Amino acid sequence: MRRIWHFAKSALGIIFRHPVTGTSVIARLADGRIILTKRRDNGLWGLPGGMVDWGEDIATVAKRELFEETGLQVTAIRRLVGVYSSFERDPRIHSICVAVEVDATGEIRIDPIETIDVQAFYPEDIPPGRLSHDHRQQLEDYFQGKTTLA
Template sequence: MDRISHFLFTVVGLIFRHPVTGATVIPILPSGEIVLVCRKDNGKWGLPGGIVNWGEEVSEAAKRELWEETGLNLIQIRRLVGVYSKRDRDPRLHSISILIAANVDGHFNIKDNLEVSEVKAFKVDKIPFGNLAHDHEEQIKDFLAEKTILA
């Protein structure tokens, strides 16, 4: 029984004590505006994104999350901006965010009404810094500074 207990403890530890991987997108419209979503849980603006599903590639997760949260289509990935893994970057859990910048198009149409209350395009000088969720302010500033980050 001791070996079985040890095995179960190890498996539970592996499942619940590891960071969750997510894909986050900086959606850039043809106008150059950046699209943000207003989160229902805290009323702050943020980048669209979410957890990568089992068997799903990061690029697929980015496309899916963008579409679910904004209704927009991912046309072309511009670049990998960074990988953000600080343990306190998301107050809900330890998550790793893989951030990409992408050209997008389409019309705003929120599919995920449980998480998102509004979608809006911002000119770079009108981004609501100081009212962004998680570490999205840092992420957007890194993108604007043309940095590639592993943090």
């Protein structure tokens, strides 16, 4: 019994004391617009994305999350924009976010569970001051052509 408790305690420590990994998807349409979702949890605009499920890699998560949240398909993964790991980046949990740029196509649809709205914005039309988490920084790094480790 003591051995089981030791294992359970170690497992809980790993789960609750280590950051979780996720991705942000900077999805670019052929006309140069960027896809943003209006989040149901905080009402702010953000990049599509989410947590890595067991057995997934970042490319798979980017494709899955973009499709689930927007209905769009990834046609190409272009580049790594950055890895964002600051404890302050997400108010819910300590997460490590891998941001990637992708080309996307398809018909936009809203995921009613996670999002209120999905829109495509030209860079100059992205809502100022209304972005969730650290997505403003991720987009600034993207537009500046940076690859960031933060």
